[in-house]
Amino acid sequence: MTAFVARRVVAGLLLLWLVLTATFALLHLLPGGPGALSEDPRVPASQRLRVRAALGLDRPLAERYVRYLAATARGDWGISFARQRPVAELVAEAAPHTVTLAGAALGLEFLLGVPLGALAARRAGRALDHAVRALALALWSMPAFWLGLALLLALAVEWPLLPAGGIASPAAASWPVLARLGDALAHLALPALALGLPAAAATARFARAVLLESASEPFALAGRARGLRPTALFLRHTLRPAGAPLVELAGLSTAGLLSGSLTVEVVFSRPGLGRLAYDALESRDYPVLLAVTAAVAAAVVLAGLAADLAQAALDPRSRTRERHD
Amino acid sequence: MSRCTGRPRRWIAAGLVLAAACGERPVAELPAARLRPWVVATAVDLAGVNELVAPNVRFTAEVLDLLFLGLVEEQPDFAEHPPSFAPALAERWEVSADGRAMTFHLRADARWSDGHPVTARDVEFSLRAQRAAEVAWPYADSKRVVAALEVLDERTVRFLLEAPGPYRLVDVNDGHVLPAHAWGDIPFAEWRGAANRFRERLATSGPYRLAAWQPGLELELEPNPTYAGPGPAPDRSVIFRVTPDPAALVERLLAGEFDFADGLSPLDAERVTRAARLRLLASAARQYDCIAWNLRRPPFDDPEIRRALTLAIDRQQLVDALWRGRARVAAGPVPSDVWARDPELAPWPYAPAEARAILARRGFADRDGDGIVERQGRPFAFELTTNSTNRLRADAAVLIQEQLLRVGVRATPRLLEINTLTELNLAGEFDATLMGWGIDTTLDFRPYFHSHEAAEGWNFIGYASAEVDRALDDARAAPTALATREPLVRLQRLLHVEQPYTFLWEPPRLAAVRADIAGAEITPLSAFASLPRWRAPARP
Numbered sequence: 001m002t003a004f005v006a007r008r009v010v011a012g013l014l015l016l017w018l019v020l021t022a023t024f025a026l027l028h029l030l031p032g033g034p035g036a037l038s039e040d041p042r043v044p045a046s047q048r049l050r051v052r053a054a055l056g057l058d059r060p061l062a063e064r065y066v067r068y069l070a071a072t073a074r075g076d077w078g079i080s081f082a083r084q085r086p087v088a089e090l091v092a093e094a095a096p097h098t099v100t101l102a103g104a105a106l107g108l109e110f111l112l113g114v115p116l117g118a119l120a121a122r123r124a125g126r127a128l129d130h131a132v133r134a135l136a137l138a139l140w141s142m143p144a145f146w147l148g149l150a151l152l153l154a155l156a157v158e159w160p161l162l163p164a165g166g167i168a169s170p171a172a173a174s175w176p177v178l179a180r181l182g183d184a185l186a187h188l189a190l191p192a193l194a195l196g197l198p199a200a201a202a203t204a205r206f207a208r209a210v211l212l213e214s215a216s217e218p219f220a221l222a223g224r225a226r227g228l229r230p231t232a233l234f235l236r237h238t239l240r241p242a243g244a245p246l247v248e249l250a251g252l253s254t255a256g257l258l259s260g261s262l263t264v265e266v267v268f269s270r271p272g273l274g275r276l277a278y279d280a281l282e283s284r285d286y287p288v289l290l291a292v293t294a295a296v297a298a299a300v301v302l303a304g305l306a307a308d309l310a311q312a313a314l315d316p317r318s319r320t321r322e323r324h325d
Numbered sequence: 326m327s328r329c330t331g332r333p334r335r336w337i338a339a340g341l342v343l344a345a346a347c348g349e350r351p352v353a354e355l356p357a358a359r360l361r362p363w364v365v366a367t368a369v370d371l372a373g374v375n376e377l378v379a380p381n382v383r384f385t386a387e388v389l390d391l392l393f394l395g396l397v398e399e400q401p402d403f404a405e406h407p408p409s410f411a412p413a414l415a416e417r418w419e420v421s422a423d424g425r426a427m428t429f430h431l432r433a434d435a436r437w438s439d440g441h442p443v444t445a446r447d448v449e450f451s452l453r454a455q456r457a458a459e460v461a462w463p464y465a466d467s468k469r470v471v472a473a474l475e476v477l478d479e480r481t482v483r484f485l486l487e488a489p490g491p492y493r494l495v496d497v498n499d500g501h502v503l504p505a506h507a508w509g510d511i512p513f514a515e516w517r518g519a520a521n522r523f524r525e526r527l528a529t530s531g532p533y534r535l536a537a538w539q540p541g542l543e544l545e546l547e548p549n550p551t552y553a554g555p556g557p558a559p560d561r562s563v564i565f566r567v568t569p570d571p572a573a574l575v576e577r578l579l580a581g582e583f584d585f586a587d588g589l590s591p592l593d594a595e596r597v598t599r600a601a602r603l604r605l606l607a608s609a610a611r612q613y614d615c616i617a618w619n620l621r622r623p624p625f626d627d628p629e630i631r632r633a634l635t636l637a638i639d640r641q642q643l644v645d646a647l648w649r650g651r652a653r654v655a656a657g658p659v660p661s662d663v664w665a666r667d668p669e670l671a672p673w674p675y676a677p678a679e680a681r682a683i684l685a686r687r688g689f690a691d692r693d694g695d696g697i698v699e700r701q702g703r704p705f706a707f708e709l710t711t712n713s714t715n716r717l718r719a720d721a722a723v724l725i726q727e728q729l730l731r732v733g734v735r736a737t738p739r740l741l742e743i744n745t746l747t748e749l750n751l752a753g754e755f756d757a758t759l760m761g762w763g764i765d766t767t768l769d770f771r772p773y774f775h776s777h778e779a780a781e782g783w784n785f786i787g788y789a790s791a792e793v794d795r796a797l798d799d800a801r802a803a804p805t806a807l808a809t810r811e812p813l814v815r816l817q818r819l820l821h822v823e824q825p826y827t828f829l830w831e832p833p834r835l836a837a838v839r840a841d842i843a844g845a846e847i848t849p850l851s852a853f854a855s856l857p858r859w860r861a862p863a864r865p
Contacts, residue, residue, distance in 0.1 A: 030744065030745075040381060040463065040464075041762075041772035041773060041782070041783035042464065042466075042467075042765065042769075042772065043463040043464065043466070044466050045781055045782065046466075047461070047463055047464075047465055047466050048463070050458060050461040050465075051461045051463055053461070054459065054460075054461035054517055055517070079517065079518035081380075082372060082380050083372065083373060083520055083540075084373055084375075084378050084379065084516075084517055084518055084519065084520035084523075085518070085520045085521055086518070089521075090540075093540065093541075094541070145570075149570075149572055149573065149576075152573055152576065153576055156577075156580070157576050157577070157579070157580040160580065164573065164576070164577050164580070164582065165568060165573065165577065166542060166543075166566070167542065170543075170564070266569045266570050267570045267572075267573050268573070269542070269566070269567055269568050269569060269570070269573070271539070271540060271541025271542050271567075275541055275569065276541070278569070279369075279370070279541075279569075283380060284744060
């Protein structure tokens with residue numbers, strides 16, 4: 001198990017380095033410079049050069065890359081061009097909002113998706129199965145930003161049941177703890193639905209397929225032959241073996257939810273990593289973009305590692321299988 | 326290119342001088358009464374509280390105008406004459422007979438929000454910071470005209486100028502006066518990473534001070550207790566709520582969540598006019614949109630061809646269809662509500678028959694019957710680029726494509742991300758580009774049209790005309806702002822004939838405010854300048 005974890009950690013670090021290098025290269029290949037360089041024709045070329053120097057953009061690309069890697073290794077992500085604040089501070093402020101949103105969406109995805117998938121699998125080929133599959137397909141095909149706007153229009157504007165944006169009501173700071181918590185959850189509801197529902201739809205379809213597959217495994221057939229009752233058969237010989245692929249899916253979903261948070265945070269005005277990256281991309285704020293990419297990549301690597309470990313614990317064959325691969 | 330608007334310099338209304346009774350009042354004695362704050366929607370967050378290092382975006386510039394004063398305030402009264410200036414931190418000023426010295430007398434009651442007096446040392450500190458190489462303020466060039474600054478006493482400064490010029494007051498006044506006592510001990514070399522320190526030690530001289538700021542969420546300004554004019558003091562706080570998604574912003578505005586929103590599209594404006602609780606505000610924007618032709622690429626190097634293309638584009642239809650009639654057809658780079666506009670200048674008419682005739686005279690004919698004219702076997706086809714995030718320009722490109730097809734010219738719209746578009750334009754890698762420019766107080770069109778700017782400046786179309794160069798040089802050398810009118814009129818007439826750009830429309834600035842709020846207005850200089858004057862109706 002130790003060797004397995006070590007291999008996974010090394011692979012994760014390598015992946016992180018690759019992501020950072022690719023992001024660095026792509027950012028600097030993009031046409032245009034940081035917005036801080038000012039595109040106002042009143043700014044003469046000589047002054048633009050001074051601004052470039054002040055931002056450290058006058059150094060050779062290779063030197064900037066080496067400095068960037070060294071600084072990242074030290075945990076120093078530099079100063080934001082656009083906000084003139086340490087990038088680490090900006091990321092630390094934004095990350096909890098994204099983690100909360102992605103966590104809520106992940107919870108929704110599995111709490112809704114797996115039972116729906118199980119329901120469809122148990123009623124495979126019947127009306128309920130068709131209904132679940134159709135609903136899942138419809139939800140799955142909705143882009144998160146579109147679904148977000150639709151939810152906002154319906155539940156915040158037309159029938160104002162939930163807040164339309166932000167993370168808390170203006171006066172919430174003076175409220176009791178429980179009221180504040182309720183307010184934060186209310187503000188989280190619509191973005192979590194916008195992000196979590198399409199993911200839940202995908203999970204429902206995946207869970208259905210996995211459950212149907214494990215239901216046709218020899219051990220499930222043997223259980224049926226032994227006369228196990230349908231519920232016991234389902235729980236013991238169908239649902240349990242499907243746990244490993246579902247855990248693996250959770251790791252993959254984390255990556256999707258983190259990247260999906262970008263548009264959802266914009267629609268619902270949540271100041272998370274997605275919003276930070278969106279603003280930084282518009283203004284070509286290189287240090288912030290690199291840091292957000294690094295943070296998200298690290299989160300994805302960690303989620304993948306956690307999923308692998310959980311899968312290895314649930315299904316020891318996966319460790320051996322990997323060694324043979 | 327839409328972001329390349331001129332910097333609005335000053336905002337406030339003329340002659341609104343308040344009694345200065347509260348100048349000495351300490352912060353602790355502020356009245357406790359708290360009216361419900363105004364809630365204003367904004368698509369972007371404040372970029373920082375120090376304008377010298379914060380990116381120059383319009384929202385930040387206009388909010389900082391509420392926090393800091395300059396020496397004088399530019400007035401939005403430039404329709405009939407060059408803009409006038411009203412007292413701000415300086416209660417009066419004199420210009421020497423030779424135009425080489427300007428003396429400013431600071432108000433005796435001017436205080437920073439922490440109670441410190443505003444002094445000549447603040448003015449001197451601000452100039453030093455504006456010119457510091459380490460700070461690298463993008464507009465530092467405007468201060469090159471200042472040879473020296475003399476602090477005559479605590480309340481009097483004299484700027485000695487290199488040479489007189491038509492807009493020296495604008496140059497001297499560019500940028501706010503910054504608090505030396507609060508920020509003076511932060512080394513200039515650290516300014517580009519010192520946003521937290523600027524905020525922690527923020528002292529303001531304008532009608533508001535910073536009450537709270539949750540980056541990415543909202544910004545609250547509250548009345549500055551030491552503000553003594555020149556404008557009225559606000560009666561309540563204002564909260565700017567960041568709402569980056571334009572569709573969500575409008576829905577929330579219509580649902581009653583905001584008291585004010587700026588930057589509306591014409592379609593949004595239509596919806597606002599139908600909402601009983603909202604009132605539409607419109608103002609000129611001192612901007613124009615145009616198609617810039619790449620004059621280095623034939624056949625756009627031929628003024629006759631460019632004129633034919635202008636004649637083939639129905640600009641009034643574009644204004645009616647896209648702007649719902651709220652914009653004006655443009656005739657040149659000086660918008661119609663600016664004093665230096667040539668009164669005899671009228672936009673070229675929509676005349677497709679004449680356009681076809683010109684094209685035929687220049688050797689273009691549809692010889693293969695495919696609907697596209699050719700010359701020497703090459704069809705008249707080109708790419709029309711514009712920025713992808715500007716929906717209105719993207720729609721305009723499609724309409725123009727259809728209009729040009731009627732005279733046998735094939736334009737293919739191509740939408741590009743703004744940074745990419747700018748880079749391709751500056752590199753000269755385009756046929757024609759649909760974009761917009763903002764103009765500023767100085768009406769200096771040298772960066773766009775002077776041949777000296779063609780190599781690496783913003784004259785990326787490669788326009789070179791000795792007569793236009795002369796007009797631009799004459800305008801810059803004019804002794805007074807009023808004296809720039811003649812060369813500017815000359816410039817407009819030359820550009821009208823040569824059509825290096827096809828001038829499309831002058832867009833308005835559109836905003837919505839709660840219908841029962843009194844005193845709200847927007848100007849080409851600012852959407853927020855009137856905020857301190859806003860008053861809610863008295864409740865029965």
